[in-house]
Amino acid sequence: MKTKAEPVFTGNELKGRKFLKLTDLNIQELGYLLELAGELKQKHKSGLHEEPLKAKTLGMLFEKPSTRTRVSFETGIFQLGGSGIFLNSDNLQLGRGESMADTAKVLSGYVDGMMIRTFSHEVLEEFAQNATVPVINGLTDMYHPCQVLADLQTIREIKNGLSGVKLAYIGDGNNMAHSLMIGAAMTGMDINIAAPDDYMPNTSIVQEALTIAEQTGGHVEVTSDPQAAAEQADVIYTDVWASMGQEDEQGNRKQAFSDFQVNVRLCSLAKNDAFFMHCLPAHRGEEVTADVIDGKQSVVFQQAENRLHAQKALMMALMS
Secondary structure, three states, X not given: OOOOOOOOOOOHHHOOOOEOOHHHOOHHHHHHHHHHHHHHHHHHHHOOOOOOOOOOEEEEEEOOOOOHHHHHHHHHHHHOOOEEEEEEHHHOHXXXXXXXXXXXXXXXXXXXXXXXXXXXXXXXXXXXXHOOOOEEEEEOOOXXXXXXXXXXXXXHHHHOOOOOOEEEEEOOOOHHHHHHHHHHHHOOOEEEEEOOHHHOOOHHHHHHHHHHHHHHOOEEEEEOOHHHHHOOOOEXXXXXXXXXXXXXXXXXXXXXXXXXXXXXXXXXXXXXOOEEEEOOOOOEOOOEOHHHHOOOOEOHHXXXXXXXXXXXXXXXXXXX
């Protein structure tokens, strides 16, 4: 008896879609984007340039400052043949009270895609609900999925795969912890999140990651013990203790996270070939010591560069 052949996945299924969090993709789609990101990086390094987004325009709305997000998206859309428009809410009618819904509808008539970097995830969702073009989450307080695409690409390059790789995230249970948990679970990785009791990740996102991991063979664990999390890890990852908008909490957070610094002693608990990751910007002497982030096992700049290639893959898939 002949069995029906599985349909070939081409990536066309992603065209026109919105990307607000990693679970807007299925596991196959996530794998496709990581593979495409690697191919685009190789072509870029070889000097091969294609323009699948020729004459396409990406609007980039920033309500939070940025270095990596702005430059990587603006460079990426240019390399794909299109152009990017930097938009600041203070310079739009948003600053004079125009609704996010009206703004989304208006901009959808002008551009072929939107990237938004903002505070509240609900603001992003409202924009996306009213937009008729692809919308990409450049960062919200709840998720940072573009960063994790680049992180997964980086780990994949170094480890030649993702399944079974153990990642220890040490620090605030923030948007990075949330997206890393989901990304690790979707790719069959083992992830340990170590955060102070008062700064644990969102419980519903932890449960979502656990559910996904049951399907992929991954492992998700949350603890308040950074040493236990780092034990035999392949990757040690951290982020700033106080994110943008939390500056008034800096003193309290510095005290709460004092035992969560990534230093040589903590890294010695990981595997001998373990490497260090940070989404940047970093505060040397706080969440990580200079000898770790500037050491030979740090891959933070490879990781930062991969924002360009991962986001090119994403824009190409959504906007072609």
